[in-house]
Amino acid sequence: MEKKKYERKTLQTQNDIKEALIFLMEEKNFNTITIRDITNCARINRGTFYLHYLDKYDLLEKCEQEILEHLDERYNEILTPNLKQFLISDTPHPFIVDIFTYFQENAPFLKAVLGPNGDPSFEEKVRRLIIKKMFRNVSNFTNIENLNMPIEMIAHFIVSALIGVVRYWLNTNMQQTPKEIASMLFQIMNKGTLEAMGIKKYILEHNISEEI
Amino acid sequence: MEKKKYERKTLQTQNDIKEALIFLMEEKNFNTITIRDITNCARINRGTFYLHYLDKYDLLEKCEQEILEHLDERYNEILTPNLKQFLISDTPHPFIVDIFTYFQENAPFLKAVLGPNGDPSFEEKVRRLIIKKMFRNVSNFTNIENLNMPIEMIAHFIVSALIGVVRYWLNTNMQQTPKEIASMLFQIMNKGTLEAMGIKKYILEHNISEEI
DNA sequence: TAGAAAATCAACACGATGTTAAATTTTAAA
DNA sequence: TTTAAAATTTAACATCGTGTTGATTTTCTA
Numbered sequence: 001m002e003k004k005k006y007e008r009k010t011l012q013t014q015n016d017i018k019e020a021l022i023f024l025m026e027e028k029n030f031n032t033i034t035i036r037d038i039t040n041c042a043r044i045n046r047g048t049f050y051l052h053y054l055d056k057y058d059l060l061e062k063c064e065q066e067i068l069e070h071l072d073e074r075y076n077e078i079l080t081p082n083l084k085q086f087l088i089s090d091t092p093h094p095f096i097v098d099i100f101t102y103f104q105e106n107a108p109f110l111k112a113v114l115g116p117n118g119d120p121s122f123e124e125k126v127r128r129l130i131i132k133k134m135f136r137n138v139s140n141f142t143n144i145e146n147l148n149m150p151i152e153m154i155a156h157f158i159v160s161a162l163i164g165v166v167r168y169w170l171n172t173n174m175q176q177t178p179k180e181i182a183s184m185l186f187q188i189m190n191k192g193t194l195e196a197m198g199i200k201k202y203i204l205e206h207n208i209s210e211e212i
Numbered sequence: 213m214e215k216k217k218y219e220r221k222t223l224q225t226q227n228d229i230k231e232a233l234i235f236l237m238e239e240k241n242f243n244t245i246t247i248r249d250i251t252n253c254a255r256i257n258r259g260t261f262y263l264h265y266l267d268k269y270d271l272l273e274k275c276e277q278e279i280l281e282h283l284d285e286r287y288n289e290i291l292t293p294n295l296k297q298f299l300i301s302d303t304p305h306p307f308i309v310d311i312f313t314y315f316q317e318n319a320p321f322l323k324a325v326l327g328p329n330g331d332p333s334f335e336e337k338v339r340r341l342i343i344k345k346m347f348r349n350v351s352n353f354t355n356i357e358n359l360n361m362p363i364e365m366i367a368h369f370i371v372s373a374l375i376g377v378v379r380y381w382l383n384t385n386m387q388q389t390p391k392e393i394a395s396m397l398f399q400i401m402n403k404g405t406l407e408a409m410g411i412k413k414y415i416l417e418h419n420i421s422e423e424i
Numbered sequence: 425t426a427g428a429a430a431a432t433c434a435a436c437a438c439g440a441t442g443t444t445a446a447a448t449t450t451t452a453a454a
Numbered sequence: 455t456t457t458a459a460a461a462t463t464t465a466a467c468a469t470c471g472t473g474t475t476g477a478t479t480t481t482c483t484a
Contacts, residue, residue: 029333030243031242031243031269057243114332115332116332116333116336117332117333118332119332120326120327120328120329120330120331120332120335121328121329123332124328127376138409141409141411141414141415142409142410142411142413142414143410143414146410147408147409147410148396148399149396149399149400149408150384151409152380152384153377153380153381153396154400154405154408154409156376156377156379156380157373157376157377157380157397157400157405158373158405159376160372160373160375160376160377160379161369161370161372161373161376163372164339164368164369164371164372164373164376165365165368165369165372167368167372168364168365168368168369169365172362172364184360184361184365185369187360187361188361188366188369189404189405189406190404190405190406191404192401192402192403192404192407193366193369193370193401193402194401194402195404196359196361196366197350197353197354197359197363197366198354198355198358198359199353199354201354202353202354202355203353
């Protein structure tokens with residue numbers, strides 16, 4: 001109680017700072033953003049910034065940590081779902097739908113931090129988190145030893161593709177619902193890319209010669 | 213002739229500077245690297261740096277541009293290959309093999325610039341370049357209008373997955389040959405991820421119940 | 425409304441930046 | 455080997471962002 005006396009004001013200031021950072025990151029590179037830029041944008045004194053954060057990297061990391069912790073908490077209870085839906089339909093795994101939903105809720109920050117002026121170490125942290133969640137039980141459903149490539153490689157393939165689709169989706173202003181985009185993602189993953197592009201079908205129908 | 217009199221020395225200095233940048237980027241964040249760090253590492257005077265580059269961002273961009281131009285030139289003559297090999301075998305597209313080969317040749321720089329301390333705008337440029345090359349003729353092999361998702365989305369899926377596999381490969385010190393890793397990538401793309409992970413087969417063999 | 429917490433303000437030392445002019449070293453051609 | 459041009463070095467400079475400090479003002483809430 002006594003420690004949280006004035007926390008409303010503090011939180012307001014910290015929120016102003018974070019919003020200023022997100023606003024600035026949408027148009028200029030994080031490297032070129034100065035503390036003064038941030039405090040001007042947040043309409044606070046430059047000294048105030050240092051009452052809350054060590055430096056701009058500390059600020060960025062705390063913004064990122066917030067996202068990562070929410071993502072982590074949000075999916076700790078999700079159990080391994082019905083596997084059949086992977087195989088017989090395009091119904092996406094609810095874990096993936098929730099990822100898109102959460103990314104949609106935090107679109108401005110994530111668009112900035114995953115964008116060309118963003119922070120590649122954040123993307124790596126997201127990759128690691130998702131791989132941890134998605135692949136924790138994978139050995140229950142396949143013999144890893146029998147595969148002719150490392151399972152980690154497939155994991156990186158999937159997670160990079162997932163984040164790539166997220167980035168595409170954010171950059172095209174989220175024309176699809178989270179469920180729709182997750183369903184599209186699942187179609188590509190399950191059918192393979194050639195089938196998803198309709199190339200297999202087209203070649204059969206048009207009887208394309210072997211050499212072109 | 214008269215203009216290239218002393219270019220050997222100039223090129224040597226510029227090369228020293230670039231090598232110093234790559235060396236430093238392997239261990240510390242680009243943002244935290246100073247001009248003095250670079251010139252100390254390259255054993256040249258700090259002022260000399262400014263005879264060659266505007267600032268460290270100019271240096272980074274010129275290093276990146278070199279890679280991108282080589283990538284671009286290298287594949288301008290590659291024709292659309294036999295499409296059947298996409299469908300009936302795991303023989304990877306020579307374009308993809310060449311990407312891995314070129315990335316292997318420039319592993320130290322690419323590992324650094326695609327890594328967590330790297331430059332996300334470079335990855336975007338690589339994505340754009342590869343999409344341009346890979347998808348220039350795609351409408352010859354499928355009816356884009358009939359797809360139930362945007363072809364650009366599939367393009368971003370594929371290219372992000374490709375770069376994800378490249379990153380995995382670089383970070384695990386390239387245990388596979390370019391042809392091997394490209395072949396693995398193609399297996400995942402063509403079979404789909406579930407089949408590549410052996411999950412379809414496992415579930416059929418073990419008769420796993422619908423709910424778990 | 426009084427007291428405590430938070431934010432502001434002004435001033436400071438510090439270090440990296442980018443520029444300059446003069447001196448020095450390196451290079452390649454005569 | 456000499457020599458003139460080119461490249462680099464050196465030292466000095468103003469500028470800017472950083473992070474800190476102590477005194478002051480504003481804001482909140484009890």
